[in-house]
Amino acid sequence: MWTLVAVAAILGAATPFAGGQAPAGAKVVGGPYVVNVRAQSATVMWLVESGQAGLGTAPNVIEKTAPALHAERVNFSGLRPGATYYYDSFGGDAGKGSFKTPPAGPAQFEFVVYGDTRTRHDVHRSVIAAILKYAHPDFVMHTGDLVADGNDTSLWPIFFDVERELLRKAAFYPSLGNHERNAKNYYQFLDARPYYSFDWGSAHCIVINSDIGNAGATRAEKDAFWEAQTRWLEEDLRDSQKAGFRFVFAHHPPMSAVKRRQGGNPHMAALEPMFEKYRLSAGFFGHDHNYQHYLKDGIHYFITGGGGAPLYDVDAPPAGITRKVEKTENFVVVQVNGAKAHIEAWKPNGEKLDAADLGQ
Numbered sequence: 001m002w003t004l005v006a007v008a009a010i011l012g013a014a015t016p017f018a019g020g021q022a023p024a025g026a027k028v029v030g031g032p033y034v035v036n037v038r039a040q041s042a043t044v045m046w047l048v049e050s051g052q053a054g055l056g057t058a059p060n061v062i063e064k065t066a067p068a069l070h071a072e073r074v075n076f077s078g079l080r081p082g083a084t085y086y087y088d089s090f091g092g093d094a095g096k097g098s099f100k101t102p103p104a105g106p107a108q109f110e111f112v113v114y115g116d117t118r119t120r121h122d123v124h125r126s127v128i129a130a131i132l133k134y135a136h137p138d139f140v141m142h143t144g145d146l147v148a149d150g151n152d153t154s155l156w157p158i159f160f161d162v163e164r165e166l167l168r169k170a171a172f173y174p175s176l177g178n179h180e181r182n183a184k185n186y187y188q189f190l191d192a193r194p195y196y197s198f199d200w201g202s203a204h205c206i207v208i209n210s211d212i213g214n215a216g217a218t219r220a221e222k223d224a225f226w227e228a229q230t231r232w233l234e235e236d237l238r239d240s241q242k243a244g245f246r247f248v249f250a251h252h253p254p255m256s257a258v259k260r261r262q263g264g265n266p267h268m269a270a271l272e273p274m275f276e277k278y279r280l281s282a283g284f285f286g287h288d289h290n291y292q293h294y295l296k297d298g299i300h301y302f303i304t305g306g307g308g309a310p311l312y313d314v315d316a317p318p319a320g321i322t323r324k325v326e327k328t329e330n331f332v333v334v335q336v337n338g339a340k341a342h343i344e345a346w347k348p349n350g351e352k353l354d355a356a357d358l359g360q
């Protein structure tokens, strides 16, 4: 349900861009997409190429080109919780989209989780097509490694082109992967923060930056970042004890069925006691390019890194906690209904891979 008043407010605010007006030579190369969606606010964005630069090892020889990009950003406040909003951004049908705001109380809703979309764009495209075909997400969670190198501006238009039809109909909540390289592009193009949380109905969703390796230039800077984030995480978990579900999203997983990667993320494994103390419902991760599902001390851990990056073997499933592992592209659909949540993992061909139920 949405009101004409709300739509008129959005259309009015977007008027400067109606009719496809853009600076001379500039073109839209991504979006529209909507980020930072909260019960009463949202940010509509699109990516603009304002020019290109060429580079070569001799005069007048262009061996490499890259676009100059910036993101346009329109903030809306005073929105109603649990409403659908339709917007008009950079002009024409291509600039139109919609999104939902989080419902304030208990409600039925659905979200999708996937990650590691950074390479094999045709596979990434098939995953997005499958989500559009088989799921009906109210919002979209990405577990990181959106692109192969966050600093390379030639890659972001590809990401947004592949994601276009999904992101113009549901709010997007990204996580920072190691391939983003902690680049300014990630923060600017997605109006993102390294870590944040939000409520959607009965669920409290927490996104953290697990990429400690790029979080600072020195060991001391990296450690300081991790300590600050961990303190924030504990406070956020403690403050969300009344939520029906607590979900954490990050790129690097605490455990792995990929033998050569086991023990590779000790900083994430060290968070497990905190997850247990504050009764995390489930964690969603990426980085390993396959599907993994564990149940450990009452907490479900899902690794959904099958969004396009080259697949990894699942050659050493951890004993005692493994529910399902498979070397396949995948995405995860979470349906919350009151005190219950149903989670399914899917292959892009529509085959169901796994299922789990949370809650009483």
Ligand SMILES: [Fe+2]
Pocket: 145, 177, 178, 179, 251, 286, 287, 288
């Ligand atoms: Fe990664």
